[in-house]
Every structure is written in structure tokens, then in C-alpha cells.
């Protein structure tokens with residue numbers, strides 16, 4: 001052994017001894033550190049409580065506490081020892097390991113970061129929640145500690161807030177959507193703009209509960225989903241929002257995911273669907289995801305006003321009546337649809353009148369998917385009927401005739417819908433970011449969870465009838481004929497569909 005090797009060995013031994021001595025000392029001092037940490041946390045929370053509580057309540061609570069503690073210390077046998085034990089026990093409980101400790105920024109590992117972030121949030125909110133002139137104890141004062149108004153803060157391991165409750169002054173206009181939106185905007189911007197938050201306002205207690213939501217999965221691809229007859233999967237949502245999970249294949253793994261199901265057409269409370277979004281938000285993908293599921297449930301008609309040929313792969317497959325992707329064929333198809341709905345309605349009514357079940361050709365579900373209503377209106381020659389008028393009959397009578405419409409468009413569609421269509425299209429989907437007032441007008445209620453600054457394509461919200469607004473991620477349903485589509489995705493789409501039986505006809509296989 002050389003002398004340098006011997007020196008290195010001695011140094012390593014010395015380091016090892018020092019490390020284990022340090023570890024033993026830390027272990028021996030652990031209870032004291034625990035109590036010290038707990039005492040600091042207790043003091044911080046106590047101070048926050050003192051600052052944030054109105055004087056009358058604060059004084060009466062302090063008086064009662066002092067009375068109880070004094071009474072126990074002076075008059076109960078072993079009172080002083082009991083009081084000391086309670087204080088030490090309380091401090092030890094508060095000082096438990098950060099991960100199991102009661103949530104709160106103070107004393108946790110990334111405390112500096114968390115405190116700075118929460119203080120920035122508090123300071124950012126202060127201008128929007130100014131004190132009332134007569135309020136002697138304002139909740140929000142520039143420069144005041146954030147603990148005055150931000151309570152119940154929970155953070156993740158990186159120190160980012162995952163849940164918090166903020167108190168706001170009683171005079172804040174919490175019933176007005178723009179005022180709420182301003183506060184929600186500040187909270188998002190100052191905590192983590194990349195995350196999605198659920199804002200729950202509690203006007204009765206002047207509290208706002210903020211919860212960071214886990215992102216929805218974006219890796220579910222179109223596939224034969226396990227659904228009941230007549231149910232189509234619009235996409236997937238939060239498991240807590242539905243009472244149903246279905247198996248889905250992601251890569252080689254089978255997972256359980258929460259589907260958002262739409263039952264269109266006959267006997268449905270939401271017989272028709274409207275989806276709005278800006279270009280690139282995933283409207284075509286939503287319709288393709290629906291189209292791939294239809295052949296198992298009924299007949300399919302596709303009207304593609306975009307003319308991009310993104311549904312051509314459906315042409316000639318059993319159950320696909322037509323794929324109309326030029327304006328003239330599209331208008332002829334809608335004309336036929338109006339007549340077909342009237343025919344079915346007449347047949348069903350006559351059968352009922354005679355006490356017979358309606359014949360199969362009037363009952364077979366017919367799903368009509370229309371991509372780009374406004375575009376089709378713009379392309380319609382002046383001497384042809386307006387497509388919106390052609391859709392009014394199917395919208396009004398579709399429920400009884402087994403006809404379901406699913407229409408996508410831009411948010412501009414809102415003001416231009418004929419009443420029968422607007423009334424009957426009770427399944428509504430918003431894809432991507434649209435203006436809050438547009439979302440509110442379209443869904444009939446404000447968006448619940450506010451989206452992050454960036455949304456992946458196919459991400460949005462859905463509302464079925466008068467139900468709640470739910471988060472939605474549409475499954476990836478690419479055009480298998482697109483050269484950018486990967487081989488696995490192409491195979492997945494084609495495997496979902498019955499093989500074509502006919503060569504593409506001039507205007508599909510219209511019957």
C-alpha cells in the first residue's frame with residue numbers, strides 16, 4: 001500500500017466518523033428540533049391569526065384562553081406540569097415532518113419560495129380587494145403579511161400551492177362574473193399559470209377555495225370504446241365527475257378512464273351537439289372520434305364544409321351513407337336530410353297511430369356530423385336554401401326520428417343559430433380558449449375550472465343539458481390518410497372501422 005493510499009484511507013475513515021457522529025447528534029437532538037420547529041410554526045400561525053381577526057373576537061378569545069390556561073395551572077393538581085406537557089405536546093405535533101405536517105408554508109422545506117410566492121399573490125390581490133373606508137382591520141393592505149388573508153395553504157414537493165383558501169372583504173362584489181374573473185386571473189398568474197385551477201366561491205363565508213387540478217391525459221387514442229347502445233364517447237374527464245370508468249388501451253397498457261358520454265338522437269335529453277372552437281382547437285378531431293364510433297351504432301352522414309378531405313377514409317364503409325366534402329354535395333345532403341327526417345317522422349307517427357312499432361328503416365339511428373357550419377353558409381349560392389334552415393327540421397324532429405346532429409363551428413356561430421337548432425342542441429362543447437363571455441353564453445353558465453394559459457389540442461369543456469360544466473379531453477383521432485399520421489395510429493383508426501365494401505361514389509353511398 002502506498003503512503004497516498006493510506007492517507008486517503010485515513011481521510012475517508014475520518015469523514016465517515018464525522019458523518020456518523022453528525023447523524024447521531026441529529027438523531028439525539030431530533031425531539032428538540034421537532035419542538036423548536038413546532039413552536040415556530042405555532043408562533044407564525046398565532047401571529048397571523050392575531051393580525052387577521054377582528055378586535056372584539058380576538059380579545060374575547062384571548063381572554064377565554066387565558067382564563068382556561070390560568071385555571072388549569074393554578075387550581076388543578078399538577079396544573080403547571082400539565083400545562084407544560086400540553087404546550088410541548090402541541091409544539092411537537094405541529095413540528096412533525098413537513099410531508100405529514102398540517103399543510104402550510106411556514107417551516108416546510110421550500111418555505112422561502114412558498115412564502116415569496118404567497119406574498120406575491122397577496123400583494124397582487126391587494127389592489128383588487130381594497131379595504132372599505134370604515135374597515136379598521138382591512139384584510140388586504142399593501143405590504144401586510146399574506147397570512148392575514150391566505151389560509152389553509154397546501155403545497156406540493158416543489159413548493160407550488162396545490163390548494164389554498166383566501167378570505168376576501170364582505171363588500172367585494174363576489175356575485176359579479178367580471179369581478180370574480182379578475183381575482184381568478186390574478187391567482188392563476190401569481191401561482192402557476194401553467195396549471196388548471198378549480199375556483200369555488202363561498203359568498204356566505206366570503207371565502208374563495210382554490211384547488212390545482214391534475215392535467216387530463218392526452219395520450220388516449222380513438223379505439224373501440226366499451227359503451228352502451230347509442231352512447232358515443234366525446235372524450236375523457238375527471239374521474240370524480242362521473243360514476244363510470246371504462247377500460248382504455250394506452251400503448252400496451254390497459255387503464256381505466258372516466259368517459260364523457262353523449263347519447264344523441266332518439267329518447268335523448270340532449271339529442272344534438274354543438275361544438276365551438278377556434279381553428280386548431282381540435283373540432284375536426286372531435287368529429288372524427290365520433291365518426292369512428294358510429295358504424296357500431298347506426299348510419300353515418302358526414303358533411304365537411306372545410307373541403308379538406310379529412311373524412312375521406314370513411315367513404316364506402318358499411319354504415320357510412322355519404323361523406324360530402326364539396327359545397328354542392330353538402331347542400332344536396334342537407335336537403336336530403338330534411339326530407340329523410342320528415343319521412344321518418346311521418347312513418348313513426350303513422351305507425352303509432354295504428355298501434356304498430358315503427359319500421360326498422362325509420363328507427364335506425366342516423367348520425368349527421370357537420371364540420372364548419374358558418375363556412376357552409378358562406379359557400380351557399382344565393383339561390384339555394386340557407387343550410388341553417390335546412391337543419392331546422394332535423395333539429396326539431398330529430399329526437400323522434402332517430403336523427404342526431406353534431407355540428408362544429410367557430411364561436412361566431414353563436415349569434416347565427418336558428419332557434420330550433422339552438423334549443424335542441426343541448427349537448428355543448430367548447431374546445432380550446434374562447435372568450436369567457438362567449439363560453440358563458442354558449443354553455444349557459446360560466447366555465448367551472450379555469451383553463452391553463454396553454455391548452456393541448458382537443459382540450460375543452462362540455463355541458464350536457466343542465467348538468468355541470470366538465471373538463472374534456474377528446475381522444476386523438478387522426479386522419480389515417482394523412483401522411484403525418486404514424487403507422488400505429490393509422491392502424492388503430494382503421495381497425496376500429498368496418499372494411500370498405502364499395503368504391504367511393506360521386507356522392508358517397510347515399511341511399
Ligand SMILES: Nc1ncnc2c1ncn2[C@@H]1O[C@H](COP(=O)(O)OP(=O)(O)OP(=O)(O)O)[C@@H](O)[C@H]1O
Nearest residue numbers: 278279280281282283284285286457458474475476
Ligand atoms: N385530442 C387530440 N390529441 C392530439 N392531437 C390532437 C387532438 N385533437 C387535435 N389534435 C391535433 O391538433 C391539430 C388541429 O386539430 P384539428 O384539425 O382537429 O383542429 P380544428 O379545430 O378542426 O382546426 P382546423 O379547422 O384548423 O382543422 C391537428 O394536428 C390534430 O392532429
